[in-house]
Amino acid sequence: MTFLRGDLLNLTRRSCLALLAARAGQAAHDSLFDRWRRIARQTDGTVGASALHLPSGRHVSLNGTDPFPLASVCKLPIAIQILTLVDEGKLKLRDEIEIPVYDVVPSVSPIADRWPQQRRFPLDEMLELMIAKSDNTAVQTLFRMAGGADGMAARFRQWQIDGMRVDRSERQCGLEAVGVRQIPPVEQWTPEMAGQLTQQVPPLARVAAMRRFLSDPRDTATPDATVALLGKAFRGELLSPPLTARLVAIMRATTTGESRLKGQLPTGTIVAHKTGTTATAGNLTGSTNDVGVIAGTLAIAVYVKAATRSQALRDRVIAQFARAAFDSMP
Numbered sequence: 001m002t003f004l005r006g007d008l009l010n011l012t013r014r015s016c017l018a019l020l021a022a023r024a025g026q027a028a029h030d031s032l033f034d035r036w037r038r039i040a041r042q043t044d045g046t047v048g049a050s051a052l053h054l055p056s057g058r059h060v061s062l063n064g065t066d067p068f069p070l071a072s073v074c075k076l077p078i079a080i081q082i083l084t085l086v087d088e089g090k091l092k093l094r095d096e097i098e099i100p101v102y103d104v105v106p107s108v109s110p111i112a113d114r115w116p117q118q119r120r121f122p123l124d125e126m127l128e129l130m131i132a133k134s135d136n137t138a139v140q141t142l143f144r145m146a147g148g149a150d151g152m153a154a155r156f157r158q159w160q161i162d163g164m165r166v167d168r169s170e171r172q173c174g175l176e177a178v179g180v181r182q183i184p185p186v187e188q189w190t191p192e193m194a195g196q197l198t199q200q201v202p203p204l205a206r207v208a209a210m211r212r213f214l215s216d217p218r219d220t221a222t223p224d225a226t227v228a229l230l231g232k233a234f235r236g237e238l239l240s241p242p243l244t245a246r247l248v249a250i251m252r253a254t255t256t257g258e259s260r261l262k263g264q265l266p267t268g269t270i271v272a273h274k275t276g277t278t279a280t281a282g283n284l285t286g287s288t289n290d291v292g293v294i295a296g297t298l299a300i301a302v303y304v305k306a307a308t309r310s311q312a313l314r315d316r317v318i319a320q321f322a323r324a325a326f327d328s329m330p
Helices: 005-040 071-087 110-114 123-132 136-145 148-159 170-177 193-199 203-215 223-234 241-252 311-328
Strands: 046-053 059-062 096-098 120-122 271-277 284-294 298-307
Touching: 005 046, 005 059, 005 311, 046 223, 046 311, 059 223, 071 123, 071 136, 071 148, 071 223, 071 241, 071 271, 071 284, 096 123, 110 123, 110 136, 120 123, 123 136, 123 241, 136 148, 136 170, 170 193, 170 203, 203 284, 223 241, 223 284, 223 298, 241 271, 241 284, 284 311, 298 311
Parallel strands: none
Antiparallel strands: 046 059, 046 298, 096 120, 271 284, 284 298
């Protein structure tokens, strides 16, 4: 092959521009990574974060392959699994779902507030309450309908998401985190039992249980796996276009965690997200999380685990991580 001088000059110019662009991208990556490390020093917990710019594929992470307790972030993959079952024709959004007594979780649950006067709820409303209001009764029922741990594991394999697990029901996960070792069978369950069982656990036993919970691989996700799931969902790779749009709308309606991902972003920035927070034993909080997509283009997950400082500080750290990523990504 013969090159003219002009061809060589053009090749050299293109090579230089490509090299400069690569170096600029690496510099921006280093800058965001360094900013994240500085922000993380404010908390005595471990911070894990991952950010993925959907149009360009640019990715930055800190402790991105470490597992963190999902807490209520588990409701996001469960919602996507339920919507997948709708896509497959196995469920319909208009289906009326009956809530049995053993699924009623009184804490953080608009459904529980309306039960037993109302026992049947449209599936679409349950999905919205589960995500936007973090309804714990909704997730107790929908996790079962999603196939439980086996159903979720099979779907993660289908989605090719490595590093995310949903193993236990809301009730089992929550009670084990505070040290309840024996949970009565469903036929004996009443909504009041959770509070009664929790009160029987001594304070020191609760702290020990939380430390065990933090080392448990069940119901955890890595930040990198989380943004991979968000990226696939928002690109329309997991659901049909109508159900992708419905998922995004539900996540945009989230009202929990206003001071987390959204806390320091410019006014009016649209954030579709899902929060999660475990119980606190003594002053040890298992995890404080927020994951979502900012302005339709920036998938981000921020997890803070094993922290003893204030909730306000943990929220502020998450907000600062989000703002740094928002300012750094194209």
